[in-house]
Structure formats: C-alpha cells, structure tokens
Amino acid sequence: MEAFFQALLGGLVLGLIYIAIAVGLTIIFGTLRLVNFAHGAFYAIGAYVGLVIAQHIGIGWAFIAAPVAVALFAILLDRLVLRSFYDKEPTSQLLVTFGIALVVEESLRLIFGATTQQYAMPAALQGSVTLGPITYPAYRLLFAGGVILMLVLVWLFIEKTNYGLIVRAGIRDRVMVQLLGGNIRLASSIVFALGAAIAGLVGAAATPIYGIDPATGFAFLVPSFVVVVVGGLGSFWGAVLGGLLIGELQSLTNLAYAPASSVIIYLCMALVLLFRPQGLLGESEVIRQS
C-alpha cells in the first residue's frame, strides 16, 4: 500500500514535469498552429546553458540565464526559419522542426560531448522530506511546486492579458486572430518565445534530477507530445489533465510491470486518437456559420 501511495506521488511529480514541457508546446500550437518537434531542443539548450552558468557563476543565475537564452534562440529560429512554415501543411512543419531538433542535438553533441552531465542541486535541497509514510526528495517536491506556480502564471497570462487574448482567440478561432491584424506578429513572437523559455527553464531546473545529454531533449519531447495529444492539442487544461494522466499511468505501470512503462503511454495515446481524436479536452473543429 505504501508503495502504491509512493507511486501516486511519483506519478504526480513526473506528470508535472511533462506538463511543464507540454504547456509551451500547446500554447505555441494553439496560437501559431505550429507543430513544434523542436521543443525538446529548447529543453536541452536550457539545460546546457544552465549547466555552464551553474558551474561557473551559480545555480541561481542558471535559472535566469537559461530561459532568456532559449527565448532569444527561439526568436531567432522563428524569424529565420519557422515563420515561412506557419501556413504550410502540418507535415511540413513536423519535418522542418524535426530537422532543427536533429541539428541542435548534434551541435550540442559536438560542443558538450555525448556523456551525461549534471550539476549539483544546492546542498540544502539534497536531502529528502518525510510526509507520513512517504519519503520524497526535497528538490523534486520543490520542483513540482515551482511547476504549479509557473502554470498559475501562464494561466493568468492567457486569461488576463491582452497577449493572452490572442492565445485564447487563436485556440478557439483562427480567423479572429487574423482579423486582429498587426498585433499578431508581435504577439506570436511573444507566445513562441514564452513557450520556448518555459521549456528552457524546465531544462535547467530538471538537470540536477535527470542530468543532461544531447539526446535528453528528444527523450522528453516524445512523452510531452503524447501528453498534449491525449489532453487535446492547443488546450491548456488538456495539457494539465494529460500530463497527470500520463505521469500516473507510467508510475503505476512501473509498479506492476516496469518494462511496459515505456509502451503504456503509446497505448494510451493510441486509444485517445482512435476514440476521441481531438483529445480529452480538445475542442472539435469550430464550424463557422455563413
């Protein structure tokens, strides 16, 4: 029983990590209709920037430098390459972002080497916390709390700001976004940079837990994509629900039969795509009246 509760808690934390990456993916898709396979690369760049800063300056600065650097990289990428793909077929977007992910991964491999690297978390957070029968690493709990805080901020951004209006409108009605005209360029850049910055921050913050190697970005991208699809592409709460579901499913499968833990999320995604292709909380296509 104790193991079961431990697994539940572990699934929650794992789910929050997926959500943290997935939320950027989903708002970028919702606003720009861009299927971004390079999102894992943002995570990896954030992690490596964090690594370098943490080793040379300090871990606090790492958490600031990583999202900023990734946001700048994302804006550059957006202007140079992706902009011309906004209106193309999703398959083209998939291919070009897949290619960018490949280039980033290989560049990181040449710069930093193929080995897993890690930087230590602050000494105060290295221990574990005991909550009733459950002992859990302090850093992971703090990380989970940070993700929740960040989700609240993102939610406020979407619901309460003018830029958020564009995100909301984009998710619900593409045409309305286009009618907003001039603002859209700036707004889409901001949303893209924000989504990327979140992934970069998560990369920096998660590296003390998981370490980083050039392939880690892709390793987290795939489950995050699963989360977004299960929850509903473009839906904020869908990403949250999908993340919790996938995290728990994976954690509980590990308890039952660990080798199946990697395949269970694909099974889950396949079932969702077959029976509710728009995702659990996805809106089916809005048909405009004439």
Add this chain to the structure above:
Amino acid sequence: MTSTSTEAPGVSKGGSLLASDVRFAVLTAVGIALFPFLLHPFGGYSTLATQIAIVSIASIGFNLLLGYAGTLSYGHAMFYGGGGYIAAILMLRAMPQHPNLWLAVIGATLATAVLAILIGALTVRLYGIYFALLTLAFAQMVYFIVEQAKDWTNGDDGLQSLPNALLPLGAWNLDLTTPLPSLALGPFGNLNELRLWYVFAGICLLLVLLLARTLTRSQFGEILGAIRENEQRSTLIGFNAPAYRLAAFAISGALTGLAGALRALFDGSVPIDSIGIDRSGSFVIYTVVGGVQTLFGPVAGTAVIMFLENVLSAKTPAWRLIEGLIFVGVIVFLPRGLSTVLKQQRDKNPRAIFVRSLRPSNEEPDPLLKPSGEGRRSGPMSIIETFKLGKLFGHFAAVRDVDFRVDPGELRAVIGPNGAGKTTFFNLLSGTIAPTSGTMNYKGRDVSRLSGTARVHLGIAKAFQTASLYPDQTVRQNCRLAALARVQGPFRLQVFRRSTRLDEVDAIAERAMGRLDLLGVADVRAGDLSHGDKKRLDIAIALATQPQILLLDEPVAGMSKDEARKTESLIRKLSTEMTVLVIEHDMEMVMGISDSITVLHQGTILATGTPAEIQANPRVQEAYLGGHSEAELAHG
C-alpha cells in the same frame, strides 16, 4: 468495395507495353548495374551498395505514403523490422534444413501487408501530426511485443546467424553469397567484389521501381494525388478517401516489409533496432532529402545518406550534424528534395506537398455503402425530404427540427440572414457532416447515415461557397477526376492502367465543361483561373459526377454583375435537367430563377413558397431587416 455498374470501355490507347516503359526499364537497369562501381572510387564497397539497393526499396515504399498519399508515418520501422523478423523466424523455425529464400521473402512481405492493413484500417482516418503520432504509437507497441516475445525473437539480442538462404530458380539452387567472376575495372574496382546478392537486390529494386512508376501513373496514383491535393473535394466527387489511403498504406508497408526481409537475409541477422524509432526516422530523412513525390528521390536520398553514414562517420564526428543540416536545408530550400535540382522544377507552385487538413476527420465512421434501413415513407414525388433534421455544435443548434421537401426538377433557393444555418443545412444534405437528430430521405430512401461519398454516388452533388478545386491541375483534369469517380466508383484498386484510356470519362468531363462554358480554358491550371471561372469550375466538377440533384452554395458570390447574370442563365439551363438547390444572397437572381424559396432563420424554416409569396411574407421581412443592414445582406 463495390464499383459502379458502369464498366470502363475496353478501349486502349496504344499497346500495353510502351516503348517508353522499355526504355525506362533498360536505363534504370543500367544505372543499378553501374552504381556499385561509381560508388567505389568514393570509398563505397559492395556490401554498402547492396544495402543501399535493399533499403531503397523501403524508401520507395515510404514515399508512396509520404509523397503520393501525402501523410507522414513515423512508424515504418514496424514494417521494416517486422519483415526482417518474420523472414528470420521463417528461416529458423519453418525451414531450418532447406532454407528457401523465396518462401522467406514472400512470406514476410505478405505478413507485413496484413499487418499494414490491420494498422492502416485504424490509422488512415487521421492526418498530419495525428497520423504520425498514431503510427509511432503502433510501432512502439510492435517493438514492445517483439522485445517481450524472447522465445521467438531473442529479445534485445535480435536474431543472429541465420542460415544462408538458397534461391531455387528453375534447375538451379543459387547461393547468393557467390562472388561474380573476376574482371578488373581500374579505379572502379573489380567485378568480383560483388556477390550474386547485389544482382538479386538490384533486380528487386528495378522491379519495385517499375511497380512504383506504374502505380503512380495509374488511375490509382492519379486518384491518390487528387485526394492529397484536396480531400474535401475528392470525397464529394465520390472517392472513398480512407480506402485509397489504406491501400497506399498497405502497399507501402508491404514494400517496406520486403526490404526488411531482404536486409535480414542479406545480413544474416536482425537487430532489435531495426524496429526502433530511429529506424522510422531514417526513412523520413532518406525520402525527404532525396525528394518526395519523385520516383528516384527516395533511392537518391537513401544512397546519399547511407553513404554519408558509412563513409563520413569514420572521418568526422560531425557527420550527423552534416546530415541534419542537409535535411533542414532541403526542407527549407528544396521542398521536393535533392533530385529536383537535376531536372527543371516543373512546378512553380510547390504548395500542397502533403495533406493540408490538420484536424482529424470529424466525420462519422464511414458505414458500408448500404442504406441503414428505410426511413419514413414520403410522398412519391419528393427527391429530398428531411424530418426534424438537426445539428448541434456543442450547445449551439446550428440547424434544428427542419422539415424540408424538394420535388424532382424543382429549382429551389435557400435564403436567410447570416448565421441562419444555410451552409450547415447543405452540409447535412451533402453528407459532409452527420446530423445530431432527425432523418433525411433521398428518393424515399433513408440516407441519414450515409457518407458524403456514398451520397455522391446516389446522385447528390455539391459546389462549395469557396470553390473547392484541384489548383495544380488543369480545368479538364478537375472535371475528369469527378467523371472518373462516377465511372469507376468510390474505390477501385486499378494500379496498372491509366485513366487516360477511359473515353467515357473524357466525354463526361467535356460535357460538364461545355455546360459551364469552360471549354475555352480547359487546359488552364485551375489555380490560375479568374474568380468567376473558379466558381463555375466548381459547379462543373459537381456536374461531372452526373448528379440528379445539385447543391450550389452561393454560386455567384463575389462575381461581377455580368458574370453573375451569365452564371445565372447557365444554372437556369441546368435546372431543366435536374433538381437544383441554391443558397444565394443575390436577391435579384433568387427572385428571377427560383421555382420556390425556403427561408431559414436561426436554424429553422421560417417560410417556404413562391418568390412572390416570400416577398410578401412579413415574418421574412422582419427576419431580414431586424438589426441587419442591406450591406450585410449583400455579403455572406
């Protein structure tokens, strides 16, 4: 799948084996024969040449799906690795004493075809990223099963040391590992570096290239291309798009499985990574780099990338970065791949390379092409009759409780203010969307559950508010496609014959163009037409399906006055031969041509009557003028 009773006339233009086919076969054979020697000075070697030939077969199969059907699979390793494992298991279990290469290869290819049909049946309704992720999910499940079935597959270690298969050929029993005779060729190496395997793999590649060439030029390839370019239109001229994509998926999977089997037998082993996610990704890279929608693109891409991997990887650790940069460069600058550098870019407008639809299809599952049972009996005269027809979007009732009836030969206008539900109502009639309540009868038969495709074949055709065309095809070809659907039925796996041999199709298309006054622009690319011609072409396409009832959604919207009057008279002429339903805001036209008018308001019928009755109806005036300006009325 059934086809229509109309058989294609057996008229063939030219012989079955054209001179150009022979020339193609010979030139390709020469190319394949020279390939290993051309590779030699650059550090290639015979095994690499054989592996490239084999893997190219998989890439060609992959391109049939990505390039011609327009959908990206991220799970083709399940067929490649699957073919390899099946061939290996057949060798080890079924014929350990007398390994027969034919049996292993054919068995594996058939088995992967079955696997592809099963998985395709579940996946082909999705597009874009959804299709890619669903195929990835299935591939990961297949990987898991292979990894777990250790007794059969040896788990992570893969199957090793396969017996050397012999190739029974008439009186001979060929050992493919036999080297060719010695013949020094200077800088190009020596003939005896090659083993018989290369000859066999090369012949397989040649046959697959011939098959792919025939297939993509056949009627099947033509229809697949049409579906890729405009699925909405293709469905509503009567092609069963999922069935065509399933066929493409099955052929693609089988070819990939064939390659996997050949590779396993050539290598003498099957590693677990042959079925992994990176393998799936490699086919994407090979095909995109070489060139989607080209015959030799996948072969060229496979050769270039495999060569880089094998030769460059020993020289620089940056080889994968180089590979990635090539890949991105090709997508950004050469969307149709490296092979388009060699020949002139025929196409100035490389827009729709892949399927455009993003959302998964939200149509109801396609029922069999049988009516789900008799609906309520209606008057003998009606052609279309609806009972309490309704459509909810979430909580919004776009159409509710509509009882509607049209008699044969009638020209009925459907009018109403913006948001009245007119287009939704047409979509319900044409079968593009399924009703949430009520039923619809067509000639007394309940067709409520039938797909749009099935309804086209019963005689219901539609022209869209925004013309839905094949912009990269000529006007003639646009009409031919619709005629082809009429003649050949919703699905026919005609992979060997071209549709150009069907005179009946040409005749129907010609008539349709003539009726809409489009013969003068018959050979113009549809995307280059004027707005008015585009709208009329859309009607001509609908007409080429030989409908009994024609649904026209705002046929003159956006046209100049002259064009509108011209189109109006063409519609009037059409209405003498068939029933016509027309949504229109142009009141002059509505009042001028309609036999009767139905007014929709807030999803329900407000009134039905003759033009004079409608004009006099106070409720109609109220609905139209209540809060709406004349300007709004003019534009839908």
Add this chain to the structure above:
Amino acid sequence: MKQTLSRGRFVAGTAGAAALTFGGGPYVIAAPTKEITIGLNVPQSGPYAEQGQDQLRAYHLAIDEVNAKGGIMGMKVKWTEGDDQTKPGVATENAQRMIERDGAVMITGGSSTGTAVAVSGLCQQKNTIFMAALTHGDETTNQNCHKHTFRRYNDAYMSAQSLARTLVTKYGTGKWFHITADYAWGHSVYENLTAVVEPKGAKTIKNVLTPFPGTKDFSPMLQQAQAAKPDVLVLTEFGADMVTCLNQAAQFGLTKSTKILVPLVDEYMAKGTKDNFDNVVSTAPFYWKYHAAKYPGAKKFVDAFQKRYGFPPSNGAETAYADIYIYKMAVEKAGSIDPAKVIAVLESTKFQFTKEQEWYRKEDHQGVNSCLVLEGIPESQRGPGGFEYAKVLEVHEGDKVVAPIGSLACKMEPA
C-alpha cells in the same frame, strides 16, 4: 587520408606469403603489403559514450606504441573507427564497413553485451577475429560464443562469484532488491547474482527491469525499493545510466538507508556519482591504482596513458590496450594473420601484459584473469581528478571464479 591498395577487398597479407583464399570467406590475401588495419568499434554517443571514448584512447596509445616498435610482424598498424551508438544494428554495420571497405583484419571494441553479441556473429560469418573489449554479459562467451570471438574482460558470472565470496558474510542474508537494465547484460548479472546469494540465505524481494536504453527517470523503481526497505539494493545499470540511477537513489535517501551493490563499475561511473559512490560495493577486472603498484606492465601502461592524456585509464581502457598487445602477440607467434592460425595461438597461449599471467579458455574463449571486489571511498579522499575511487576489498583469482566448463551452453564452431 591517403588511400592505399588495401582498400576494398584486397586486404593486406602475411609478409612474403603467396596469395591464398581463406576457407569460406570472400577474402583474397594479395601480395605482401606493409600495413594492416584494425577496426575500433565503440560507442561515442549514448549512455556508454564515456566508456567508449576511454577505450578509444587506449587503442590509440597501444597502436602508436606498437608502431613505434616496428608494428605487428613488421607491418604498420592502421585503424578505422566507428561509433556503434550502443545499437547492435549500427555496430554490425560499422564492423561490416571496417572489414569490407577498410580491410580490417581484426575488430575490437564494445561497451555493451548487445553490440558485442551482434558483432561477434558477423565476425564469425566474415572469418575475422573479434577481440571483444568491454562486454560483461555471460552470453558473449557462453550462449553466443563463436570461434572468432575472444573476451578477456570478466563476465557477469565471475563478478557474481567474487561479490558473493567477499560479501556473503556481510550481506548474504537479508532482503535484496534489484533494479536491472532490461537487456542481455542486466539479465545475465541478475541471474548470476541471485544464483549464488540465494542458496546462502539472501531473499530476493523484487527485480524491477528498466527499459534500455533511454531510461532517464529511475524514481518509480527507486520508490518501490524505498517502500520495500531492503537490506541490499543492487543497481545493475552501467555507464551514464548507472550514474543517473545511483544519483537519483541518493535523492531518495537510499544510499544512507541501504547497502548498495553495483555489480560492475569503472572510473567514470565512480566520478559521475561522486560521494554517492562512497561505501558502494562493486567489482572491476582492473584498477589502475592497484595494478600499477603491483605489476610493471600495468605501471608502464598507466604511466604512458597518464602522460598522454593527463589522467589515468579506466578498466575498459585497460582491456582495450591489452587486446591490441594480445593480438600482436598471437599474430607474431602464429607467423600469420590467418584467423585460423591466430585462433590456435590464442586458444593455447598464456601471456602477461598488465595483470598476472592469464589465458583464454579453449572451450569458450573467455579470458581467465582476476576479478577485484572494490568498495567506494568518499570524494574527499580520491585525490586530484577523482580517479582514485575505491579501496580493494579482495582479489579473486580468475580460475577460482570463472564458470565451470561443464555448465556452459557454448557450442563452439569447429576450427
């Protein structure tokens, strides 16, 4: 790079020998040349990249040393490299390329049992010697043994025997919890360990398999271990996976509450886990500090390695280094690079380079040499660079811990 005649199928041959065709193989030994090529096939990416790179350093060192002293039987040694990415399919493709295009007469490398087994099968087919370097799973020389494959590195059976002999008095009884990489090597280690400790009273609570490769988060497995409160936690992971796993175990407090066993370790894994490796018990076939102090051959190797690269070699590097010298010895003694003759020498010769006198068993081609049981020490005591990572608890002689020949499933091909 200058391309010579030896490209393609024409492979460098024995000095002064006439052209001859090897039985079964497609190779033709052409006129005498003064070069031979060796294929170095190691992971340079993926979880075992660090191990692969260190092996590569040792190969380069050994080959340069050999060439400086006149090469192998007067022939200059060239090498060709490949990144096997720890994937069997890629490893086989690399080896194929090395043999056919580059004319490699011997393939060496490893870091995973999966790749070793795959390459072994290919080399058998291609009539090419395979000196498997860092591969620890039993099957390389047991279930999947081949005539052309020689493995000097300790196998899982030897590690398990050694661990059990040293530890059974300390940890033999009590509850054991296993976290095991789900592939050939992991299974092999798990089976060997349980087979020796269970009869002595250890109780296996659970064995959780982790997907390989690609597991980044071990927390679900570690949580189960935490809940089970075992006396001994066995982490059968290697390379970067072991580093991640042990570091995450420490986050769960497991390094403090449980005795941790890592069946096989090397310098890089110990470095990566820092203080979390303190008190962890493991095995290794070679430890530079211990062997350099004891054997002149080892000292010479460690000093040369240190001089060239600035840090000491890992145990994988040592086996890579020795493999080159063993191959040289065998060719020179055979007077030929003919695989059949080289195999005959390797099967029957005792030799000594960096460890005690050692040999390969004729029956399975497993190297018989000692196995060290080590215990990790805190980072503060490890000296500069952190390469001095453990103290030696006990050294077990190879022939005492190697699997008895009668128990083998190996069916060696006839000569």
